[in-house]
Amino acid sequence: xxxxxxxxxxxxxxxxxxxxxxxxxxxxxxxxxxxxxxxxxxxxxxxxxxxxxxxxxxxxxxxxxxxxxxxxxxxxxxxxxxxxxxxxxxxxxxxxxxxxxxxxxxxxxxxxxxxxxxxxxxxxxxxxxxxxxxxxxxxxxxxxxxxxxxxxxxxxxxxxxxxxxxxxxxxxxxxxxxxxxxxxxxxxxxxxxxxxxxxxxxxxxxxxxxxxxxxxxxxxxxxxxxxxxxxxxxxxxxxxxxx
Amino acid sequence: xxxxxxxxxxxxxxxxxxxxxxxxxxxxxxxxxxxxxxxxxxxxxxxxxxxxxxxxxxxxxxxxxxxxxxxxxxxxxxxxxxxxxxxxxxxxxxxxxxxxxxxxxxxxxxxxxxxxxxxxxxxxxxxxxxxxxxxxxxxxxxxxxxxxxxxxxxxxxxxxxxxxxxxxxxxxxxxxxxxxxxxxxxxxxxxxxxxxxxxxxxxxxxxxxxxxxxxx
Numbered sequence: 001x002x003x004x005x006x007x008x009x010x011x012x013x014x015x016x017x018x019x020x021x022x023x024x025x026x027x028x029x030x031x032x033x034x035x036x037x038x039x040x041x042x043x044x045x046x047x048x049x050x051x052x053x054x055x056x057x058x059x060x061x062x063x064x065x066x067x068x069x070x071x072x073x074x075x076x077x078x079x080x081x082x083x084x085x086x087x088x089x090x091x092x093x094x095x096x097x098x099x100x101x102x103x104x105x106x107x108x109x110x111x112x113x114x115x116x117x118x119x120x121x122x123x124x125x126x127x128x129x130x131x132x133x134x135x136x137x138x139x140x141x142x143x144x145x146x147x148x149x150x151x152x153x154x155x156x157x158x159x160x161x162x163x164x165x166x167x168x169x170x171x172x173x174x175x176x177x178x179x180x181x182x183x184x185x186x187x188x189x190x191x192x193x194x195x196x197x198x199x200x201x202x203x204x205x206x207x208x209x210x211x212x213x214x215x216x217x218x219x220x221x222x223x224x225x226x227x228x229x230x231x232x233x234x235x236x237x238x239x240x241x242x243x
Numbered sequence: 244x245x246x247x248x249x250x251x252x253x254x255x256x257x258x259x260x261x262x263x264x265x266x267x268x269x270x271x272x273x274x275x276x277x278x279x280x281x282x283x284x285x286x287x288x289x290x291x292x293x294x295x296x297x298x299x300x301x302x303x304x305x306x307x308x309x310x311x312x313x314x315x316x317x318x319x320x321x322x323x324x325x326x327x328x329x330x331x332x333x334x335x336x337x338x339x340x341x342x343x344x345x346x347x348x349x350x351x352x353x354x355x356x357x358x359x360x361x362x363x364x365x366x367x368x369x370x371x372x373x374x375x376x377x378x379x380x381x382x383x384x385x386x387x388x389x390x391x392x393x394x395x396x397x398x399x400x401x402x403x404x405x406x407x408x409x410x411x412x413x414x415x416x417x418x419x420x421x422x423x424x425x426x427x428x429x430x431x432x433x434x435x436x437x438x439x440x441x442x443x444x445x446x447x448x449x450x451x452x453x454x455x456x457x458x459x
Contacts, residue, residue: 050365079367089362093380102376103366155366 003028003063003159003190004049010057011044011214018044020214021058026159031191033201033222036211037237042194045211046161049192050074050081063158079107082152083161086168088144090136090151096123097132100151108155122150126180142173146180153184160184162193198241202226210234248423253432259415260436266401266411269333271394274340281345286352288370296345303342309403311335316407328408336404340397347389351382391448395441412436 002025011019018041026032034042047053048060051067051074060067065077091099100122101115110118123129126146136144145165152160162181166174178200185191185204195201201208202222209219212233218225229235284296303311315331355378363373402413410418416433420426 052361052365074364075367075369078365081365083365085358085362087358089358091359091362091377091381093384103368106372106376107367151366 001064002026003030004192005061006045006048006058007061008058009045009048009055009060011041011048011053011055018214019048019055022211022214022216023058024209024216024219026190026192028158028190029188030207031185031205032193032207032209033205034192034194034209034211035196035198035201035237036217040211041214042211043163046083046163046192046194049159049161050078050083052083075107079155080158081161082155082157082159083163084145084148084152084165086164088136088141088148088168090144090148092136094135095132096128096134096136096139096147099136099147100154103151104154118154119150122153123147125153125183126150127176140173141169142176145169145173145177149177149180149184157189159190159192162191162195164194164196166195166197196241198226198238210237212237245424246422248419248425248428252419252423252429256412256415256419256429256432256436259410260412260440262409262411263398263401263413263440266332266336266404266409267394267398269329270336270340270397270401273333273337274344274397277337277341278344278348281341282348282352283374285345285349296349300342300346303338304346308335308339308400309406311338312403312407328404331407332404332409336397336401339400340393343393344390347393348382348386351386351389352378354385355381388448388452391444391451395444395448398440398444399437 004024004026006022006024009019009022010017020041022041022045024032024045034046036042044053048055049062049067051060051072055068058068062077062081065072067074067077091102094102097116097119100119101110101112104110104118105112105115119132120129123132126149128143128146128150131139131143131147136147139147149165165181166177169177174197178197181191181193181200182204193201193205205222207219208222208225210217210225210229210231210233212218212231218229218231218234225234226238229238281296281299284292285300287293287296312331312335315326315334316328319326319331359377359381360373363377368376401409401411404411405414405417412433416429420429423429
């Protein structure tokens with residue numbers, strides 16, 4: 001059974017159809033890069049996986065649980081599906097430690113001392129152990145994004161979603177975040193990442209999914225799909241982003 | 244009988260100020276409880292609850308406080324309920340302050356970006372946990388200046404309670420004027436006392452506001 005299974009997913013905002021019958025399955029341990037123009041529905045699709053976006057048709061399943069079933073406890077599901085956003089979305093009133101430990105403490109009931117150790121561990125992973133007592137506004141964009149990744153990792157999710165996490169960063173800060181992503185990938189995390197970093201996708205992803213006009217237009221092994229696009233749309237897209 | 248205005252009258256005015264303060268405290272406390280409920284209704288994810296909150300706010304903001312005082316004090320007695328002035332004042336002021344505080348606090352809650360709710364939800368926090376740990380602590384900082392501002396309004400508006408028999412600061416001033424026939428001096432003293440209550444509050448609020456601008 002696939003870890004993530006999207007079947008004919010339809011998402012509309014009013015009369016505007018953003019996802020028009022998207023099907024995709026993700027196996028455990030896979031790293032999927034989702035590329036496409038802005039407005040092609042790639043971020044929306046990602047947000048459907050953890051139930052942030054309600055859908056109008058089809059099904060989204062995670063580990064056998066139907067995400068779009070109203071009876072599904074999304075809180076429980078989200079403990080296993082981490083997401084990192086383009087705009088970091090750290091909690092500005094909390095220190096780095098509290099940002100990371102809030103959910104483990106409140107949602108999972110991890111005792112405070114253990115939570116602190118957990119925060120130290122995930123911060124070491126993203127190379128920011130010394131920032132544990134800092135506040136988000138004292139960190140650079142790249143550091144904030146790495147804290148956001150650490151915060152997500154602290155919940156020990158089975159799947160991580162990355163929604164254009166380097167798009168809001170200054171170019172010189174992109175590298176440090178991608179390095180952390182690679183590190184997470186190396187540890188065997190199942191990942192779905194929406195990205196504009198084609199080079200990174202080629203290097204890290206097992207599979208590339210190209211979204212176009214709310215549809216899954218083309219997909220396949222990363223190097224092959226990016227190297228020899230089969231559809232003119234992907235070809236046009238790639239030549240636009242690579243040049 | 245007309246007599247001279249003396250120091251003792253000033254003391255009486257200051258003594259009457261305690262009712263002004265007591266009314267303010269009751270109004271703020273009752274209004275705070277109602278306001279909290281209204282603010283939560285207004286940000287609820289269920290549309291009927293939001294409408295309920297909106298109807299309440301519009302109804303109360305569109306009617307005079309004086310009318311509410313009359314309704315509770317005189318209105319209910321027509322139906323055979325005896326309502327003490329304290330109870331009538333507590334009810335009327337809670338309803339009134341609740342609508343305004345609710346609206347102020349709703350604004351503060353909504354000023355927190357939706358992405359903060361999303362970040363909390365994505366970590367598995369429920370609605371009340373998101374409110375308690377993420378939204379309210381941030382909204383609180385925004386809420387302090389306008390809340391203090393409203394408190395100042397409230398202090399001055401407690402004078403309306405005179406119509407249902409409270410001898411608070413303004414009413415005491417009227418009574419003093421009646422016996423001394425020195426309205427100008429008396430009301431100047433009354434104004435000075437109000438000022439002494441309100442000015443430190445507005446200053447404090449300004450200081451908080453300045454501090455919030457530099458803080459995150």
